[in-house]
Amino acid sequence: MDISVTFINGLNLAAIYGLMAIGISLLWSSVGMINMAHGATFAASGYAAWLAADATKALVLAAFGKGVLTTSVMAGITLTAGAGFGALFGAVIYLLAFLPIHDKPNFPVRSLIVTLAINLATVQGLLWYFGPKQKNLPKIFGTGKLEVLGISARYDQIGAILATTVILGLVLFWLRVSRKGLEIRAMMQNPEGAVLSGISVRWTALPVTMLTGALAGLAAILLSQTIFVSPTSGTMPLIKGLTIALLGGLGSVPGAVAGAIIIGFLEAIVGAIPFLGQRYVLFATFVFIITVLIIRPRGIGGLLDEARK
Amino acid sequence: MKKFYEIGQRPSEIILHPAGDSPLARRRLPLTRRHLLKWRSRTNPKTLQQERMLADKRPLWWAIGLGALLVAAPFLSNPMLTIAAIFCIFAAINVLWTLVIGTAGIFSLATLAIVGIGAYASAGLNIWLGLPWPLMFVAGGIAGLIVGGFLALPSTRLDGLYYALLTMGFAEICRVFVQQLKVLTPANGSINNVGSFIPADWQLQRPGLLLGFAGAFVILLLALLIFRIVNSERLGMLLQAAREDEAFAEATGIDFRRARLHVFLISSAGLGVIGAFYAQFYGSISPSIFSLDQLMLLFAMIVIGGLGRSEGAVIGTAIVVLIDKGLLNLGPIRILLVAALMLAVTPLAHNGLVGIREQFRGWRNRKKSEARARRTEKGGEVMPEEAIEFADKQEIYYRRFQKRLRDRLKALITPELIEEHRQRPLGQHSDALNRVLNHFRRGEVADKYAIMRQPGQFHSYKIVAFSGVRGAPPRLVDDKIYEDINQAYHAVFLLRVNDLMES
Numbered sequence: 001m002d003i004s005v006t007f008i009n010g011l012n013l014a015a016i017y018g019l020m021a022i023g024i025s026l027l028w029s030s031v032g033m034i035n036m037a038h039g040a041t042f043a044a045s046g047y048a049a050w051l052a053a054d055a056t057k058a059l060v061l062a063a064f065g066k067g068v069l070t071t072s073v074m075a076g077i078t079l080t081a082g083a084g085f086g087a088l089f090g091a092v093i094y095l096l097a098f099l100p101i102h103d104k105p106n107f108p109v110r111s112l113i114v115t116l117a118i119n120l121a122t123v124q125g126l127l128w129y130f131g132p133k134q135k136n137l138p139k140i141f142g143t144g145k146l147e148v149l150g151i152s153a154r155y156d157q158i159g160a161i162l163a164t165t166v167i168l169g170l171v172l173f174w175l176r177v178s179r180k181g182l183e184i185r186a187m188m189q190n191p192e193g194a195v196l197s198g199i200s201v202r203w204t205a206l207p208v209t210m211l212t213g214a215l216a217g218l219a220a221i222l223l224s225q226t227i228f229v230s231p232t233s234g235t236m237p238l239i240k241g242l243t244i245a246l247l248g249g250l251g252s253v254p255g256a257v258a259g260a261i262i263i264g265f266l267e268a269i270v271g272a273i274p275f276l277g278q279r280y281v282l283f284a285t286f287v288f289i290i291t292v293l294i295i296r297p298r299g300i301g302g303l304l305d306e307a308r309k
Numbered sequence: 310m311k312k313f314y315e316i317g318q319r320p321s322e323i324i325l326h327p328a329g330d331s332p333l334a335r336r337r338l339p340l341t342r343r344h345l346l347k348w349r350s351r352t353n354p355k356t357l358q359q360e361r362m363l364a365d366k367r368p369l370w371w372a373i374g375l376g377a378l379l380v381a382a383p384f385l386s387n388p389m390l391t392i393a394a395i396f397c398i399f400a401a402i403n404v405l406w407t408l409v410i411g412t413a414g415i416f417s418l419a420t421l422a423i424v425g426i427g428a429y430a431s432a433g434l435n436i437w438l439g440l441p442w443p444l445m446f447v448a449g450g451i452a453g454l455i456v457g458g459f460l461a462l463p464s465t466r467l468d469g470l471y472y473a474l475l476t477m478g479f480a481e482i483c484r485v486f487v488q489q490l491k492v493l494t495p496a497n498g499s500i501n502n503v504g505s506f507i508p509a510d511w512q513l514q515r516p517g518l519l520l521g522f523a524g525a526f527v528i529l530l531l532a533l534l535i536f537r538i539v540n541s542e543r544l545g546m547l548l549q550a551a552r553e554d555e556a557f558a559e560a561t562g563i564d565f566r567r568a569r570l571h572v573f574l575i576s577s578a579g580l581g582v583i584g585a586f587y588a589q590f591y592g593s594i595s596p597s598i599f600s601l602d603q604l605m606l607l608f609a610m611i612v613i614g615g616l617g618r619s620e621g622a623v624i625g626t627a628i629v630v631l632i633d634k635g636l637l638n639l640g641p642i643r644i645l646l647v648a649a650l651m652l653a654v655t656p657l658a659h660n661g662l663v664g665i666r667e668q669f670r671g672w673r674n675r676k677k678s679e680a681r682a683r684r685t686e687k688g689g690e691v692m693p694e695e696a697i698e699f700a701d702k703q704e705i706y707y708r709r710f711q712k713r714l715r716d717r718l719k720a721l722i723t724p725e726l727i728e729e730h731r732q733r734p735l736g737q738h739s740d741a742l743n744r745v746l747n748h749f750r751r752g753e754v755a756d757k758y759a760i761m762r763q764p765g766q767f768h769s770y771k772i773v774a775f776s777g778v779r780g781a782p783p784r785l786v787d788d789k790i791y792e793d794i795n796q797a798y799h800a801v802f803l804l805r806v807n808d809l810m811e812s
Contacts, residue, residue, distance in 0.1 A: 113651060120609070127641050290463060293463060294466060
């Protein structure tokens with residue numbers, strides 16, 4: 001097995017898991033909510049993107065003909081639809097799971113339950129409306145291979161890695177420089193202190209839920225370049241995202257990035273080792289995560305005392 | 310004849326009237342110090358009659374509910390009988406799960422994984438080693454205990470949601486692992502033709518279904534017994550102390566971590582036994598038991614019923630099983646229905662359906678105390694809840710009358726009325742002034758104002774107030790000297806008006 005292929009695979013997986021894990025981590029640290037509907041957001045945005053692409057395909061083909069331009073326009077439409085619907089879904093989660101109960105007792109567990117219910121309802125609703133048949137998204141990065149520095153990689157892998165890097169960079173930049181980002185970071189560090197200095201919990205939680213929803217939507221588009229869109233396609237990314245967020249320490253963005261990279265490479269390496277193979281990937285991942293959590297109960301980048309209880 | 314309405318809780322209480330001299334004889338459950346029902350004796354202060362009241366009616370509700378299920382079972386149709394059996398199995402799982410989440414406070418989502426492992430272990434031993442079915446329960450229990458011990462290791466170090474997510478991942482590992490076992494690949498990960506307590510030729514026949522239901526019912530009863538023994542005996546008490554204040558519990562020598570571990574291990578072993586029963590009941594076991602959807606459905610059950618209470622686990626299971634298995638022809642909509650129920654219950658009820666009663670009482674008490682606070686502002690009158698403090702109830706009515714009278718008179722006092730009095734303190738007055746003056750004249754002697762002529766001086770008056778006690782002299786109200794008796798009369802009037810307006 002070629003090391004360079006393993007490397008690219010690992011980076012690809014790390015990119016997509018990172019998008020999911022950072023969404024979960026960000027939401028937990030700023031709002032104090034474990035979003036179990038992240039998988040539902042993932043699946044629903046995949047379907048929204050598929051619907052948008054399906055509706056506009058003929059039109060775009062007629063307007064631009066076959067070529068790079070069509071691919072890029074379709075990519076734009078798919079990404080916008082996915083991210084936009086993800087953000088909308090995030091707003092729905094905000095309305096159902098945050099707004100009515102965020103000042104009531106036992107909020108973390110109750111919001112977990114509500115988001116679980118949203119997840120259940122969305123998956124069943126999709127299954128009911130679209131049926132269990134898988135849908136195929138347009139290849140937004142085209143098909144083909146590229147040789148860079150002697151490493152060969154598929155377009156969609158390169159695209160996913162680059163797009164994730166750019167998006168995560170933008171999000172982190174926005175968190176660092178904008179006024180809203182400052183408020184969100186204040187919420188993450190000390191929710192009570194933030195409230196006392198006049199930051200509204202409600203108006204901070206809305207952009208965070210929408211942002212994490214949009215990230216899940218983007219992850220759906222990027223992952224759907226390799227797998228298909230189906231009603232239950234959100235379950236695996238949700239579990240992976242959750243466990244990576246745990247591994248990185250809930251609430252720590254650098255930890256989530258590190259966790260995503262470690263898990264991505266671990267999966268690629270275990271999958272590449274001949275006598276272990278694909279079937280032991282999940283097993284190895286979880287054993288690794290459990291070991292890390294027993295040694296460091298709050299994960300890699302977790303803060304012991306400052307973390308939300 | 311006038312009809313009296315029964316008010317308060319008393320009419321709905323279960324009260325016996327034993328003879329006053331009959332001694333209280335309560336039977337204990339054999340080998341324990343427990344009584345079956347919680348009777349409390351007292352003497353009714355009004356009738357002086359001996360009475361015995363049932364202080365905790367929950368055992369009756371349990372007996373009625375479970376008894377009704379048991380009596381109704383033979384008359385159910387075959388599909389309904391299966392649903393009842395499934396309800397019993399899931400309720401048993403949920404009761405043990407409640408033990409882990411509620412009593413031990415470990416937020417574990419590996420419940421179904423433990424059930425599945427118990428089922429797979431016992432079914433595998435039955436198929437490949439020929440283990441007879443009664444021993445399958447033992448095998449399932451041991452498997453559950455081992456897995457529980459393995460899962461309990463991180464539970465003391467990780468807290469809350471971390472552990473929940475980890476155990477959810479564990480269930481997923483189990484599913485993938487079972488699906489990829491080479492031995493099971495031909496059957497798509499499931500084990501079929503497991504030996505069972507239901508004879509082979511009774512399978513899917515009426516007697517077989519009845520036997521299956523009976524077995525499931527026994528499993529449910531056993532789970533409830535385990536819940537009762539663990540939750541309200543020593544282990545449960547230790548953990549309750551720890552729930553209220555961990556540091557205090559530790560300081561008094563309660564090793565609550567160890568107690569949590571014990572509860573977790575006990576319920577894991579129980580879940581393993583239920584797993585063995587599950588495999589026998591269906592005659593097969595498939596990887597779908599590890600699936601996230603099944604777990605979520607089970608979680609929906611305990612959430613709708615109410616976390617941490619056995620009633621909640623059973624009621625929630627009944628509702629969700631009825632929707633999920635009873636309305637099969639609705640298709641995927643029934644899961645949407647369950648999700649909608651979850652979405653409705655969680656934001657509105659603090660702790661599921663069984664918590665609604667307490668929540669309503671809390672709300673009603675809050676409203677009551679708000680109303681009480683509003684009444685206190687009115688002043689003077691006796692509040693209903695104070696009435697028991699007065700032996701002579703006439704006093705209550707007297708005060709109420711006085712309060713209303715004062716309210717009336719306050720409305721009569723106007724600048725014109727005061728002016729009228731200033732001009733002519735004595736003589737014929739208007740109706741309003743007459744009423745006010747009559748009230749003043751009839752006041753109690755204590756603190757009543759009077760005019761005292763200064764000794765040895767002519768046309769020189771001061772205002773005093775009577776002490777109301779024989780032998781105690783009046784006190785001087787102020788030092789002002791009035792040269793005219795009419796002025797003094799008016800000053801007394803003003804003082805009294807002032808007191809009236811302030812009362």
